[in-house]
Amino acid sequence: MTVPTEKALDKVYIGASLAPATERYESLTAAFRDRFGVNPGFVARSPGRWYTIYCFRSYAHHFSDLSIRSGEHIDYCGFSVLPMAVDRDVLIAVTVTPNTSAEEPSVITLTNIDSKYADAVFTHSVGDKNVIAIDSSVHEWSNYFKCGYKGSKIRLTYFLFFFAQGVHEDLRLQTPAPHLNVMVSGNVPAGAGLSSSSAFVCATAVAVARSNNATLTKQTLTETAIRGERYAGVQCGGMDQSISIMASPSSALLIQFHPTLSASPVLIPPITRPYKFVIANSLVTSDKHVTAARNYNLRVLETRVAASILGAAVLGHDASDPVAFKGLQTLRDVCDVFIAHQATLGVADVTLVSALQSLETLNESVFSDGAYTREDVVVSLQKYFGGSFAAWADVDAVFSKGVGSVYLDGGLALKKRVRHVLGEAKRVLEFTEVCALQAPTYKGGDVLTELGDLMNASQASCASDFNCSCKELDELTALCRESGAVGSRLTGAGWGGCTVSLVPEEFVESFIQKVIDGYYSKRESDLSNVKDWIFATTPGVGAVVFEDFQAPQNAALVSMFNRLLSAVLANIAATNATFQTWFLNTNAYIGIFTTFDSTAEDVIAVYNTNEKAAGNCINSLDSFLGWGNHS
Secondary structure: OOOOOOOEHHHHOOOOHHHHHHHHHHHHHHHHHHHOOOOOEEEEEEEEEEEEEEEHHHHHOOOOOOOOOOOOOOOOEOEEEEEEEEEEEEEEEEEOOOOOOOOOEEEEEEOOOOOOOOOOEEOOOOOOOOOOOOOOOOOHHHHHHHHHHEEEOOOOOOOOOOOOEEEEHHOOOOOOOEEEEEEEEEEEOOOOOHHHHHHHHHHHHHHHHOOOOOOHHHHHHHHHHHHHHHHHHHOOHHHHHHHHHHHHOOEEEEEEOOOOOOOEEEOOOOOOOOEEEEEOOOOOOOOOOHHHOHHHHHHHHHHHHHHHHHHHOOOOOOOOOOOOOOOEEEEEEHHHHHHHHHOOOOOOOOOOHHHHHHHHHHHHHHOOOOOOHHHHHHHHHHHHHHHOOOHHHHHHHOOOOOOOOOOOOOEEHHHHHHHHHHHHHHHHHHHHHHHOOOOOOOOOOOOHHHHHHHHHHHHHHHOOOOOOOHHHHHHHHHHHHHHHEEEEEEOOOOOEEEEEEEEHHHHHHHHHHHHHHHHHHHOOOOOOHHHHHEEEOOOOOOOEEEEEEEOOOHHHHHHHHHHHHHHHHEEEEHOOHHHHHHHHHHHHHHHHOOOOOOOOOHHHHHHHHHHHHHHHHHHHHHHOOOOOOOO
16 A cells, blocks of 8 residues: 545544644745745655554564664564554655756755754765765754655665665665755654654655655555664664554554564444543653663663573573574564474464463563673573673674664663563553453453553553653653543653543543643743643544645635634533524535634634634624624
8 A cells, every 4th residue: 555645635634633734734835935936846744653552672683783663662572562643743845856967966955944943955876875874973853854865765667675775775766866855844742752753754755755756655665764764873663653654544553563564453442432642741852862872772782682581591491501592582583482382392372462471470580680780691691592692792792783872881671671561562462452342351341441551551561660751751641640531651762752641532621721730830831832732632644645735715714713613602502593503504604614622712813813814704703693893
């Protein structure tokens, strides 16, 4: 399946999200025209994401230096994850000009609608195997575009080099790449755990593929974006990129990395009482490209070491019967080793869940409590693999390959990391089984409560076993549960960023206000941006290309009607049947969809930004209701 091309924004942005999306696209088009003198030829968009439950995996042993992760630290361990796309996204507007000279490099001019991000210009020449240079030690916003571009090099023969690196490395051009003028607009909060960087890289991969008229499948683009982001210096996995490109509306996406990358939608069952997911930003910035050495990359190293030791223990090896080291394993691989070994012992039909449970028990006996020093790790590896690891340098050469820099000042907490990964892997499976109303996991009670319990268990494990939470996230998730959420957990890599809470729909408004009062008001004196810090969302769609996109007719009037009419309905519709009839007829004529969640402040804001349209609307109301003075 390929990334769809659309013309109408309402194919992607539904209900209340359509009006602000329309304004944003119009602003991007105007800014692009001011900068480059023409309208963009197309706009590529890719959303941010959040996780209901997630795991940790790595494909490093399969693909040379390639390391893939999906989820709250179980995707790079090989296990499935369950993210959803938010309605916040990265937009990339592009014009394409053919480069007719093989001697002249192609020029890419990169700009951002936000002036705080400096313009960047770089070139790409035919035959340059490096495509473009990326200095991952320098933290520049343009690196993310370069990652997607380098990850997206296209052959005109459309021959996929899977083990290459990037769109321009995957499908290598034998003729000059086109010149590109590019402008970026993003509203996914950076460092908030909603995967803004992956959304940027994914949108770039889609844009570059479209610029070269390449028909790439969603799976190919996902693999491209996964590899591309590694150029920024982080051993990212596959979950963020997979959900950003492959997301389905109103669904979580079960992303599986074993034995190959696949994705399938998971619907929360229709019998579930109405709900919303609410995203709340802790306001603690967690930039994984800055803190990776002490946090993210260290967890990759810890789980790699632990997987090799646990895999050897499964087969019964120890100092009296060491085995030759056969290369890196993931904890998902260890499950396969366990299942295969049980078959040799005459135990057939071992399920993944029962393997996880058995490995959880084995983990408690194989590893010691507390952190392992370098020397401890060497001794443990020697116990199972003999002289393969004589010193830490040998360990580092094998297990740190492709990981990047790692700080080991706190040691390696192997038992705790394994406990978290195996537990999260089970919770992903249990979440899907509850959604499928599948016994015995689904106990026949309230679906939201059972899903919320899994989210709460995930947060507890992230905090105590994977140590990827922080005091602010702990405080915020606790407050969210106290304020009406049935479940609340961090989302993203952790160490800051956002929480996601599952909230019964009838409590959403009061829930948000309680979190504002209990968290944000105590930290910030200026709450003017609070709607960007906490907001309700439903699962959205994945990557899309808009060509000749069209805003709904009378977009400003639609936006204003949505807010004005919903505000007045809240007060009079219940007691004035004649008014409601008028409204329904007007709504059908204008062709709008109204939600009843506006406030007086919303109405004033709409009036101030579009006084003429608002005045026309109110005059219409005035003529019907006889208000007389609408000022």
